[in-house]
Amino acid sequence: MPKLAVLYSRQEIEARVRELAAQITRDFHPEPVVLLGVLKGACIFLSDLARNLELDCSFDFLAVSSYGNSTRSSGEVRLMKDVDCSMEDRNVILVEDILDTGLTLAYLKKLLLAHQPRAFKIVTLLDKPSRRVQPIQADYVGFTIPDHFVVGYGMDHGEQYRNLRDICILSTTE
Ligand code: IMP
Numbered sequence: 001m002p003k004l005a006v007l008y009s010r011q012e013i014e015a016r017v018r019e020l021a022a023q024i025t026r027d028f029h030p031e032p033v034v035l036l037g038v039l040k041g042a043c044i045f046l047s048d049l050a051r052n053l054e055l056d057c058s059f060d061f062l063a064v065s066s067y068g069n070s071t072r073s074s075g076e077v078r079l080m081k082d083v084d085c086s087m088e089d090r091n092v093i094l095v096e097d098i099l100d101t102g103l104t105l106a107y108l109k110k111l112l113l114a115h116q117p118r119a120f121k122i123v124t125l126l127d128k129p130s131r132r133v134q135p136i137q138a139d140y141v142g143f144t145i146p147d148h149f150v151v152g153y154g155m156d157h158g159e160q161y162r163n164l165r166d167i168c169i170l171s172t173t174e
């Protein structure tokens, strides 16, 4: 049976998201930004982050192949949905739920830099540096965590648990 244990409460997440938004606001003000969310896990983080930014802000979304029902990466990244708008000469902030092996963000960074954005930054709510395969870092990190599989606040396991308000560690018997 899967077991859930709270890692970060909704109050801790809210406070940290506010701090990240304040930092991004300071760094970009008075310029506008594009928040580019990686579907689907980053959706809730992106919407809370956006509401705390004091900047002109637009949204776009990308989708990449997911882990499916496994808690381990297949190591293969495939683009399932590209951006809708041109990123050329825009301040692009790629919004990710969790930076794990780095394969996804390394792939997306390369793809997006080819658009020649004016600025390109990565914000991730969670960072698991111990699992990194690709040497990539985020510019803004919510929380650095050990190697746990987490769900909630947008993150899933087999499409379940995305709507949990807290970030929880999922222990499975698989
Ligand atoms: P990476 O390519 O290994 O860095 O994987 C990043 C993606 O894997 C994230 O965007 C998540 O969607 C997913 N992922 C990695 N670790 C977890 C986790 O602990 N819980 C849920 N999804 C995860």
Ligand code: MG
Residues within 6 Å of the ligand: 038, 039, 040, 041, 042, 096, 097, 098
């Ligand atoms: Mg993701």
